[in-house]
Amino acid sequence: MLRVFIVCSLLLLPHIFYAQEATIQGKVTDSIGKPLALANLIASKQADGTVANYAITDSEGRYKLMLEAGNSYSIKTSYLGYATKVVSLHVEASVANKTLNIQLQAAPNMLEGVEVVYEMPVQVKGDTIIYKTDKFTNGKERKLKDVIKKLPGMEVTKDGDIKVEGKKVKKVLVEGEEFFGGDSKMANENIPADAVDKVEVLRNFNEVDQMKGLNNNADDMAINIKLKEGNKSFWFGTIAAAVGMGDADTFRFLANPKLFYYSKKYSVNIITNSNNIGEAPFSFMDYFRFTGGFKNFGKKNGTSFNTNNSSGLSALMAANNRLAKSEANFAGANFTINPNKKWKLGGFGLYANNNNKSITQSLNNYVLTDTREERSATSQQESSLALLKLNTTYKPNRKLQIDWDGLAQYSDQLYRSTQASVLQIGASAPQNNLVESKQGEAPWSVQNDINAYYTLHDNHVFSGRLVQQYEKNKPLYAANQDQLPFPGVFTGISGDAIVYAPLQQADRYRLEQQSDLRTNQLDAEVNYYSILSKRSHLQFNLGHTYSKQDFNSGIFQLLDNGSNRFSDDIFNNEVSYWFGDSFIGVHWKQQLGPITLQPGVSTHYYALKDVQAASTNKQADWRVLPRLDIKWRLSNSQSISGSYSNTAAYTQVENLAMAYRMKSFTSLFRGNRNLEAAVNENYSLRYFNFNMFSYVNLNISLKYSKKKNALKSNQLLDGIQSVQSLENMPSNLPDESWSGNLYFSKKFSKIELKTRADIGLSHYYNTINTILQKTESLHQHYEFSLRSNFMKAPNFELGYSHGFSKNAIVDNSTQFETLEPYAELDINLGEHWSFYSKFRYNYYFNEEKTVENKNPFLEVSLFYSKKDSPWEFRVDGKNLLQSAYINQNNFTQTIQQTTQYEVLPAMVLVKAIYKL
Numbered sequence: 001m002l003r004v005f006i007v008c009s010l011l012l013l014p015h016i017f018y019a020q021e022a023t024i025q026g027k028v029t030d031s032i033g034k035p036l037a038l039a040n041l042i043a044s045k046q047a048d049g050t051v052a053n054y055a056i057t058d059s060e061g062r063y064k065l066m067l068e069a070g071n072s073y074s075i076k077t078s079y080l081g082y083a084t085k086v087v088s089l090h091v092e093a094s095v096a097n098k099t100l101n102i103q104l105q106a107a108p109n110m111l112e113g114v115e116v117v118y119e120m121p122v123q124v125k126g127d128t129i130i131y132k133t134d135k136f137t138n139g140k141e142r143k144l145k146d147v148i149k150k151l152p153g154m155e156v157t158k159d160g161d162i163k164v165e166g167k168k169v170k171k172v173l174v175e176g177e178e179f180f181g182g183d184s185k186m187a188n189e190n191i192p193a194d195a196v197d198k199v200e201v202l203r204n205f206n207e208v209d210q211m212k213g214l215n216n217n218a219d220d221m222a223i224n225i226k227l228k229e230g231n232k233s234f235w236f237g238t239i240a241a242a243v244g245m246g247d248a249d250t251f252r253f254l255a256n257p258k259l260f261y262y263s264k265k266y267s268v269n270i271i272t273n274s275n276n277i278g279e280a281p282f283s284f285m286d287y288f289r290f291t292g293g294f295k296n297f298g299k300k301n302g303t304s305f306n307t308n309n310s311s312g313l314s315a316l317m318a319a320n321n322r323l324a325k326s327e328a329n330f331a332g333a334n335f336t337i338n339p340n341k342k343w344k345l346g347g348f349g350l351y352a353n354n355n356n357k358s359i360t361q362s363l364n365n366y367v368l369t370d371t372r373e374e375r376s377a378t379s380q381q382e383s384s385l386a387l388l389k390l391n392t393t394y395k396p397n398r399k400l401q402i403d404w405d406g407l408a409q410y411s412d413q414l415y416r417s418t419q420a421s422v423l424q425i426g427a428s429a430p431q432n433n434l435v436e437s438k439q440g441e442a443p444w445s446v447q448n449d450i451n452a453y454y455t456l457h458d459n460h461v462f463s464g465r466l467v468q469q470y471e472k473n474k475p476l477y478a479a480n481q482d483q484l485p486f487p488g489v490f491t492g493i494s495g496d497a498i499v500y501a502p503l504q505q506a507d508r509y510r511l512e513q514q515s516d517l518r519t520n521q522l523d524a525e526v527n528y529y530s531i532l533s534k535r536s537h538l539q540f541n542l543g544h545t546y547s548k549q550d551f552n553s554g555i556f557q558l559l560d561n562g563s564n565r566f567s568d569d570i571f572n573n574e575v576s577y578w579f580g581d582s583f584i585g586v587h588w589k590q591q592l593g594p595i596t597l598q599p600g601v602s603t604h605y606y607a608l609k610d611v612q613a614a615s616t617n618k619q620a621d622w623r624v625l626p627r628l629d630i631k632w633r634l635s636n637s638q639s640i641s642g643s644y645s646n647t648a649a650y651t652q653v654e655n656l657a658m659a660y661r662m663k664s665f666t667s668l669f670r671g672n673r674n675l676e677a678a679v680n681e682n683y684s685l686r687y688f689n690f691n692m693f694s695y696v697n698l699n700i701s702l703k704y705s706k707k708k709n710a711l712k713s714n715q716l717l718d719g720i721q722s723v724q725s726l727e728n729m730p731s732n733l734p735d736e737s738w739s740g741n742l743y744f745s746k747k748f749s750k751i752e753l754k755t756r757a758d759i760g761l762s763h764y765y766n767t768i769n770t771i772l773q774k775t776e777s778l779h780q781h782y783e784f785s786l787r788s789n790f791m792k793a794p795n796f797e798l799g800y801s802h803g804f805s806k807n808a809i810v811d812n813s814t815q816f817e818t819l820e821p822y823a824e825l826d827i828n829l830g831e832h833w834s835f836y837s838k839f840r841y842n843y844y845f846n847e848e849k850t851v852e853n854k855n856p857f858l859e860v861s862l863f864y865s866k867k868d869s870p871w872e873f874r875v876d877g878k879n880l881l882q883s884a885y886i887n888q889n890n891f892t893q894t895i896q897q898t899t900q901y902e903v904l905p906a907m908v909l910v911k912a913i914y915k916l
Helices: 002-010 013-017 113-119 144-148 184-190 284-294
Strands: 021-029 040-045 051-056 062-068 071-078 085-091 097-099 122-125 128-132 154-156 162-164 167-174 196-203 221-227 236-245 251-262 266-275 303-305 325-340 343-366 371-397 400-425 431-441 444-457 460-473 476-481 492-494 497-499 509-533 536-559 562-565 572-592 595-612 615-633 638-650 661-664 667-669 678-691 696-708 711-718 721-728 735-748 751-768 771-788 795-809 812-829 833-846 852-865 871-878 885-891 896-902 907-915
Touching: 021 085, 040 062, 051 062, 051 122, 062 071, 144 154, 144 184, 144 196, 162 221, 167 184, 184 266, 251 907, 303 536, 303 572, 476 661, 509 661, 536 661, 595 638, 795 885, 812 885, 812 896, 833 885, 852 885
Parallel strands: 021 097, 167 221, 303 638, 667 721, 711 751
Antiparallel strands: 021 062, 040 051, 040 071, 071 085, 122 128, 128 196, 154 162, 162 167, 196 221, 236 251, 236 907, 251 266, 266 325, 325 343, 343 371, 343 896, 371 400, 400 431, 400 444, 431 476, 444 460, 460 509, 476 509, 492 497, 509 536, 536 562, 536 572, 572 595, 595 615, 615 638, 638 678, 661 667, 678 696, 696 735, 711 721, 735 751, 751 771, 771 795, 795 812, 812 833, 833 852, 852 871, 871 907, 885 896
């Protein structure tokens, strides 16, 4: 099957050369020969006036046009402030290269900006790139992501993020307003392609006017979607429904209405989705996109303090491509209101509900205890999540702006699993264990974020921020198993005999753990910016973080005649923890020609206190944390940047709680109240080159991190059961990691070549059975692809991905590889029909080939639509080659794990879409 797809795709390659192309290049200058950067050229066929190609000059005034030989063209050159010039050019069939220099005459009173913006496929205007989307699309695109993929310098990642010039887009706007909090995936998957008129790329993005150039936002990217005129004053959208079959006993369905309204005064977006076909309308990564802004208050000043290791969304973590059964429901509404020019209101509310089933087979090798485990598991995951976010901006004049964001969230998670374990320890007889476990959480939280910006004078700017958070969670864990859990901890040992205390002997051991975690946190910061010149300013900041956490937990045994609570203090936590960070800092930004320097330093006083086990423990630290950022702008399209930072990472209350807690039926954990901060040294270097003249996009980045005094586990391992605590690793045994990333793309006429390479190397230490162990890891991933972008001819993408991971501890090592060729094909079958297919072949194996799996996956879609008709019909086939599994490997200092996940079966859907 793979050969068939490769051959079919390769047969398309002659279309690339169906007509000989000639390269027309030269320079655009003014009347005295000075190069004009970012001038616009557009070539139209004289025969019918159709646009053949366009170009934008680089910093040296150079341009390049690829034109079909044997035709005559009108080449129109425009530059603001200069008279537009039209040159006639005939490209002979025998010509491969031709030079054409163009000179423009100044015309200061001419205002051609409106005409250029409308006509040119791409316009560069300061820090904004404007794409006229219909110059790159053929009308068969269905979602925003289909449009984005066809725009030069832009891509959509597998996670749904948008990247421009290799940089991740942080916010998506529609008509200048946030779309569901600016989330790129929500925009990609839900905005109809035929509603998009232009895509504006906003470089050096900052939503606050007086902060532009003051914050380190040179690499911040946003995009603004401009709608077609007909979609700006009435409701539009799509209503989609699908039905089909997969298993003989499973009816498949999808319902996905989407409604949008935009006007100058307000906008409303409504999105719903209900399906059991494996589509995840809202995932774990989406949750972090929506809520991550509240979590990173102190990071820019060098402090990392995470208030909760448990996100409360464990059931959403399951990837939708690793499920045997999936049911998902989602509803969301987003709105913005502009009562007047000074005041803006907005927000969104959403509800997500997932009911998933996973079936796995795992092979676990515990390399340090000569233990092998075969485990099969069936798990049911039920989750509900509600989010409500409101925001407002008040800007009475250019000197003052006040922003408020409020976020309330609630979730209810339940994870049930039945696991059958066959354990082989050395040469002993196999041991069987049937485990039924339950894990639940119901966290809720309220967060408020207030920001104020005030310009006292053009050279004196103030900003302030106040963040409040309240979180409450009651995690639950329960396990029911055959084997005796944690002998020596839940029981005593006298010689070879087991003393059952506090655990009572039973046929099956039913244990339950209940917990309660509450967090109150308040962060405040004031900044003053003294602008020394256009190229230099100083920033002074003063702030404080206050956090109080209360954590309680207890373990008890369920018996046929009641319950047995473990009353000893060692099994019951009751902890209060206070964390305070008072800091003052100074930062300087100086531009020296093409080089920008940003050194800074912050001084922190940390005060920590915990109360537990009828005693109080206090810590106090002074720390000086430096930071340095350097950027060298080689040209308008090239730069080299580097950074160094020193950060301090403090842990949260659960890691300080000294009584035992169950993490799983194989893991028991207790905290350490004497933990100290880990100190991180981070170095990075990046080369960036995005050249619209040569159609080259090159990004190379190198990173190195050293973590001293790192928090590491101290494990006592017996078979598969481990009892863990935390300790600070000595500073002379740091964790170290190196990583390198390369991304290269080059456009050749209608074909784009992409290459990606990611390499990571690390080593770290842990203590296992009182012995210090060093683990080394090497991870590599390489990807290569060719993608076409013809307006009418069939389009394809051919790619190959190769992943490699190797981990070693002591004399044991494991190595896994994943090879994945893939192909996509998009064909217009006449005026009304089109066909799309996607194929990938996953080959997964270890070094010894004792684990080896080959899984092909094929999806196809057949579309039917008439021009100007609101209806579209399609037939979708998923997993048509009926692959049953995918595989994943995992490695820690104690376990080498290979897991096989059952996936959704083959299914065929009939879908109807109505465009409003």
